[in-house]
Amino acid sequence: MRIAELAGQRVAIWGFGREGRAAIAALRARLPQLSLTLFCSAAEVAAAQALDPALLVRGEEPDAVALGGFDVVVKSPGISAYKPALLAAQDGGTRFTSGTALWFAEQPQAPVVAVTGTKGKSTTTALIAHLARALGVRTALAGNIGLPLLELLDVRAQLWAVELSSFQTGEAGPLPLGVITSLYEEHLDWHGSRERYVADKLKLAAAARTLLVNGTQQALLERTAAHPQRVLFGVRDGWHVRDGCIQRGEERVFAVADLPVPGAHNALNACAALAALEAMGHDARSAAPALARFHALPHRLQPLGGHGGREWINDSISTTPQATLAALTSLAGRQVTVIVGGHDRGLDWSEFVEAVSDRAELAIVAQGANGPRIAAALREAQAAGEVTLVATLAEAVERAQALTPDGGVVLLSPGAPSFDQFHDYAERGRRFAELAGFDGLAISGIEGLGIG
Numbered sequence: 394m395r396i397a398e399l400a401g402q403r404v405a406i407w408g409f410g411r412e413g414r415a416a417i418a419a420l421r422a423r424l425p426q427l428s429l430t431l432f433c434s435a436a437e438v439a440a441a442q443a444l445d446p447a448l449l450v451r452g453e454e455p456d457a458v459a460l461g462g463f464d465v466v467v468k469s470p471g472i473s474a475y476k477p478a479l480l481a482a483q484d485g486g487t488r489f490t491s492g493t494a495l496w497f498a499e500q501p502q503a504p505v506v507a508v509t510g511t512k513g514k515s516t517t518t519a520l521i522a523h524l525a526r527a528l529g530v531r532t533a534l535a536g537n538i539g540l541p542l543l544e545l546l547d548v549r550a551q552l553w554a555v556e557l558s559s560f561q562t563g564e565a566g567p568l569p570l571g572v573i574t575s576l577y578e579e580h581l582d583w584h585g586s587r588e589r590y591v592a593d594k595l596k597l598a599a600a601a602r603t604l605l606v607n608g609t610q611q612a613l614l615e616r617t618a619a620h621p622q623r624v625l626f627g628v629r630d631g632w633h634v635r636d637g638c639i640q641r642g643e644e645r646v647f648a649v650a651d652l653p654v655p656g657a658h659n660a661l662n663a664c665a666a667l668a669a670l671e672a673m674g675h676d677a678r679s680a681a682p683a684l685a686r687f688h689a690l691p692h693r694l695q696p697l698g699g700h701g702g703r704e705w706i707n708d709s710i711s712t713t714p715q716a717t718l719a720a721l722t723s724l725a726g727r728q729v730t731v732i733v734g735g736h737d738r739g740l741d742w743s744e745f746v747e748a749v750s751d752r753a754e755l756a757i758v759a760q761g762a763n764g765p766r767i768a769a770a771l772r773e774a775q776a777a778g779e780v781t782l783v784a785t786l787a788e789a790v791e792r793a794q795a796l797t798p799d800g801g802v803v804l805l806s807p808g809a810p811s812f813d814q815f816h817d818y819a820e821r822g823r824r825f826a827e828l829a830g831f832d833g834l835a836i837s838g839i840e841g842l843g844i845g
Contacts, residue, residue: 394490395498396423399465407455408469409433409441415541416467416492417445422546430463457481465490470537470560475589490564493557496542497566505553506669507536507565509597510574510607512716513662514556515690516654517574519841520666522554526845527683528675533844537561540842548844552673563596570672571601574665576613577715591616603672605665608633624672632664632677639663639681647681654689656723691837692822694720694806700830702799707836708806709822714745717808721749728801730756730793732786735809735821737763745808746770753777756796760789762813786814786821790828803829 396419406416406429413431420427428449431441435452442450453459460466460482466489472479474489483489497503508518515538522534535542536555557565565571576594598604598620606617608625617623626632632641639647639660646667649660663684671677689695692709699705708720717733749755750771755778759768768782779796783789786805793803811821823833 394465394488394494396420396495399427400424402427402464403462404428405430405432405455405460405463405466407432407460407466408472409437410469410471412469412492412541412543413467414444415543416469416495417448419492419495419543419546420467421445432459457485460487461485463487467491467495470558474560474563491561492541492543493536493561494564494566496546497564497568499546500553501566503553503568504551504673505555505565505568506570506572506673507555507557507562507568507597507601508572508574508665508669509557509559509562509594510572511577511594511713512719513574513658513665514558514572515710516659516693517572517662517665517669518554518556519690519839520663520684520687521552521669522841522845523687524666524670524677524680524683525552525554525675526841527686528670528680530675531844534841535843538842539839545843550844552675557597559590559594562594562600565597565600567602568600570603570605570669571597572605572665572669573597573607573613573617574662575607575610576616577713605668605672607661607665609661624668626664626668627661632668632671634660634664639667639684641667641678644678646678647684651685653685653687655694656719658719658723659694688840690839692818694723695822695836697826697829697831697836701794703794703797704800704802705826705829705831706802706804706806707822707825708804709811709818709825711806711808712810712818714740714742714808717806718745718748720804720806721755724802724804728754728798729804730758730797730801731804731806732758732760732789732793732825733806733808734759734761734764734767734789735807735814736761736812737766738810740809742767742770742808746774746776749778750774750776756793757781758783758789758793758796760784760786761807761809763809786824787828790825 430449432455438452457478508514522532525532531551533550537558538556603622604620608628638645667677695707697705758781771780805825815821827833
């Protein structure tokens with residue numbers, strides 16, 4: 394559906410986050426006479442009316458009847474496509490779209506690399522943009538990474554590096570290259586089940602003419618085996634990591650030790666980015682030295698620095714137990730206190746418990762809504778390291794500081810969403826930084842968003 398098709402329709406915007414505001418601005422720019430209704434929270438009504446006095450603002454969660462009063466509803470990504478009210482309105486003839494879907498309809502020929510995955514998608518997307526720009530390629534970096542595509546509606550680029558969440562993969566139009574970095578349990582509350590989450594993630598495969606897949610994940614290989622143009626990274630005849638080097642086949646290209654972002658998973662993300670550039674026809678080998686100049690994204694194994702004799706690392710983006718394990722693997726050999734826990738989505742922590750139970754040098758501070766469940770599982774397994782349970786992040790930081798010896802590391806890698814205490818993972822990461830004695834705002838910007 395193109396924006397022009399909305400002319401003369403009854404149109405609503407559902408959600409007043411950055412995606413919702415981008416949709417309002419794009420529709421106003423293209424269809425200034427279009428009447429628009431906004432569904433938002435009661436707390437957002439005044440701000441919405443101030444932004445656009447012509448909006449009809451309804452500070453409510455719409456039910457099926459309210460949604461059914463519109464021909465088209467442009468919804469924000471965080472609103473589940475499986476809400477009963479939405480499904481009922483859809484059955485009644487209301488069409489639902491999104492900013493992502495509208496952008497793809499407006500830019501059908503754009504040279505897009507769309508990246509998804511449970512973990513690694515943001516870093517991989519940013520790496521693609523960073524490496525392409527090192528080659529002099531005019532590149533746009535946008536999507537779920539922090540800049541809605543509709544904010545760049547009229548931009549032209551030689552390459553689009555676009556991150557898509559599992560909420561957005563089904564909204565992508567046909568595109569040259571899709572990348573899947575990994576696949577674990579995530580966002581089960583939005584999707585309703587693990588099976589639906591996996592199916593939604595893999596909708597990117599249907600949109601992508603070429604599909605680049607993590608060859609180290611057997612389940613992902615099995616689920617994408619039927620794609621006619623599948624390329625693998627992480628395997629010996631492609632871009633992969635071996636003997637401390639990023640390699641292309643047998644050719645040693647870049648030393649992992651020179652990557653400014655730690656961990657084997659980030660070396661694999663670099664392989665994905667190089668393979669994506671290559672698949673799009675660019676000289677990945679010539680771009681590889683620029684890996685040394687890449688800056689870690691906020692809240693993703695982000696070194697904050699030293700304070701109080703300890704090193705502090707912010708991995709607030711970690712919302713699965715597997716992500717926490719990857720963070721701990723990157724710090725192998727160090728004396729670490731890890732802060733885990735947050736909003737409880739019912740994910741299985743047994744793999745985490747089994748992996749860390751014999752690590753006497755690892756202290757674990759569990760906090761948040763699922764903290765008691767994690768701590769109980771660790772104690773039942775008789776974990777060798779100290780296990781502490783507190784209620785809040787503030788208490789967790791205080792306890793971690795006391796547990797961690799001089800020269801040790803305090804790692805925030807919750808393995809859970811933030812919604813029990815914070816608006817999102819970014820707010821949680823900023824608060825962690827402040828509690829540790831750093832400037833929370835100074836650590837939050839993502840370099841390179843937009844066109845460059």
